[in-house]
Amino acid sequence: MEEFADIIEKIENQKTITPPDNLVYQIMVGVKKVESGILYKFNRFLFQPRELSSDAVSILSGKIISPRQCSFLLLIIGLFYLLMGLFALWGLKDVLSNSNINLWLRVQPYLSILSAVLIISMAVMVSQKPPTIIFAQYGIIAHTAFIVVNAFILEFMLFSPQALVFALVLTAAAIVFGVLLISSIRSFIKSGLLTTRSGYAQNT
Amino acid sequence: MDQKLEAEIVTKVLKGDRQGYSLLVEEYKAPIYNLAYRLTGNLGDAEDLTQDTFIRAYQYLWRYDTRKKFFSWLYTIAFNLIKNHYKKNKKHNISGELNAHSLADDSPSPEAQFIETQEITVCLLRLEYKLRALLIMKYQQGLSLEEIAKITGKSLSAVKMRIYRGLGKLKELMNERDIL
Numbered sequence: 001m002e003e004f005a006d007i008i009e010k011i012e013n014q015k016t017i018t019p020p021d022n023l024v025y026q027i028m029v030g031v032k033k034v035e036s037g038i039l040y041k042f043n044r045f046l047f048q049p050r051e052l053s054s055d056a057v058s059i060l061s062g063k064i065i066s067p068r069q070c071s072f073l074l075l076i077i078g079l080f081y082l083l084m085g086l087f088a089l090w091g092l093k094d095v096l097s098n099s100n101i102n103l104w105l106r107v108q109p110y111l112s113i114l115s116a117v118l119i120i121s122m123a124v125m126v127s128q129k130p131p132t133i134i135f136a137q138y139g140i141i142a143h144t145a146f147i148v149v150n151a152f153i154l155e156f157m158l159f160s161p162q163a164l165v166f167a168l169v170l171t172a173a174a175i176v177f178g179v180l181l182i183s184s185i186r187s188f189i190k191s192g193l194l195t196t197r198s199g200y201a202q203n204t
Numbered sequence: 205m206d207q208k209l210e211a212e213i214v215t216k217v218l219k220g221d222r223q224g225y226s227l228l229v230e231e232y233k234a235p236i237y238n239l240a241y242r243l244t245g246n247l248g249d250a251e252d253l254t255q256d257t258f259i260r261a262y263q264y265l266w267r268y269d270t271r272k273k274f275f276s277w278l279y280t281i282a283f284n285l286i287k288n289h290y291k292k293n294k295k296h297n298i299s300g301e302l303n304a305h306s307l308a309d310d311s312p313s314p315e316a317q318f319i320e321t322q323e324i325t326v327c328l329l330r331l332e333y334k335l336r337a338l339l340i341m342k343y344q345q346g347l348s349l350e351e352i353a354k355i356t357g358k359s360l361s362a363v364k365m366r367i368y369r370g371l372g373k374l375k376e377l378m379n380e381r382d383i384l
Contacts, residue, residue, distance in 0.1 A: 004371040007378065010324045011343040019237040020251060024229050030259040031225060044266055 067130035070188050071123045074136065077177050078119035084170070085112030102157050111150070115143060137185045144178030147171060205231050211270035218266060225265075229258050232275060235345055236282050242340045243286050245329045253289060257282040279347075280355045283337065290333050327377040335370030342367055 001008070034040050088109035089096070096106050122136040151171040158164045205228075216224045236257050241250035261268075261281050268277050328336050341347045341355070349367075353360045 001368075001371070004375060007324075007371055007374055008343050011328070011339060014242070014325060014344055016234065017238055017241055017247075017250075019233050019254065023233055023237070023251065023254060024226055027229050027233075027255050027258045028222075028226055030255055031222060031262045034259055034263050035222060040263060043263075047266065 067126050067133060067188065070133060070136070070185055071127035073181060073184055074119050074123035074126060077181060078116045078123055080116075080177070081112050081119060082116035085109045085114075085116060088112060104153060105157055108154075118143065133185055133188065137182060137189070140178055140181045140185065144175060144182070147174045147178065207273060210274040214265060214268060214270055214274065217262075225262060228274065228278075232278055233258075235275075236278065239279070239282055239340065239345060240286055242325075242328065242344060243333070243337055244289065245325075249289065253282070253286055256285050260285065276351055276354060279351075283355050287333075287337075323381060324374075324378070327374055327381065330377055331370060331374055335366055335373060338363060338367050339370045339374065 086109075092109065095101065096109070118139065122132075122139055125132045126136050148171070151167065154167050154171075155164070158167060210228065213224050213227055217228075233254060237250055237254045240253040240257075241247060244250055244253065257278065261278050264281075268274065328339065331339070338352060338356070341352050342349070347355070349360055349363055352358075353363045356363065358366070
């Protein structure tokens with residue numbers, strides 16, 4: 001490169017040009033315009049990588065440390081029961097209106113909706129008053145026990161093997177949800193972030 | 205501006221602090237403006253391209269990887285925009301005439317040196333676009349060969365070879381004009 005040393009020096013010595021004074025202002029005006037555009041908003045909404053909140057991270061890793069997380073889990077499971085009940089009501093409309101079918105079988109969709117209402121109420125209760133989580137725990141234990149009893153009763157009423165398998169799968173799922181909810185609530189209570197007498201302690 | 209601070213500013217901007225972006229614009233407007241001017245030879249185009257670069261960067265800021273240098277990312281956007289502008293306006297492109305408005309104002313250097321500087325600018329503008337861009341990035345803007353390779357998407361050896369070839373051609377052009 002020595003042969004070009006003089007040329008390199010001349011390029012390096014070229015005067016630096018100062019940009020116009022209003023350049024930053026003009027750019028910021030353009031930026032504002034871009035920001036209000038639908039395409040920009042759409043692109044960011046779809047493609048911008050998002051960071052999971054600490055709540056979401058700990059829910060996914062199984063560490064429940066806040067009443068908000070417990071409330072969220074209760075809400076999700078409540079919604080599951082609600083959808084299951086509504087689908088059963090809608091799908092078995094004709095069957096349910098048949099009075100020849102056992103009453104206990106006919107009330108199953110309503111029981112599912114009732115479970116949903118109870119669990120969603122618990123979710124709201126826990127999010128508003130965290131100490132009520134103790135009652136939510138007992139509520140879920142009672143609900144899970146009821147599901148087991150319900151499964152036994154249904155076993156004697158259902159004769160079709162397909163219906164039996166379906167009822168067993170739903171019962172197993174409900175028991176798994178119940179156990180998960182109870183262990184989540186217990187893990188939160190054990191974390192020491194909750195005191196029942198003095199209400200909810202922010203941190204210990 | 206260090207990389208950590210840049211990353212912090214970008215994070216804030218992405219969270220809605222639009223005004224924070226002006227800090228980045230303030231920091232890098234001069235090198236981008238100079239690059240655009242040296243490559244187009246026109247002050248108006250340089251201004252438009254600088255604006256386009258920063259607006260485009262803002263539009264795609266969420267794609268910027270904060271572990272990397274903001275300047276290199278911004279420079280890549282500028283380089284591609286200028287290249288596209290050059291391709292579009294190839295027919296009307298400068299044939300050695302340049303808008304020397306900025307160069308003329310109150311130059312502290314002696315007259316002879318000023319003319320010489322202007323002559324090299326003219327010769328650079330006559331050089332093939334790709335070679336000119338590399339020479340300006342390397343010697344006028346002081347970028348490292350690795351950075352240039354990243355920005356242009358060429359291999360390190362290709363960049364070195366082209367810079368050498370560019371210098372050779374520039375020397376020929378300068379000899380033609382009796383500058384050397």
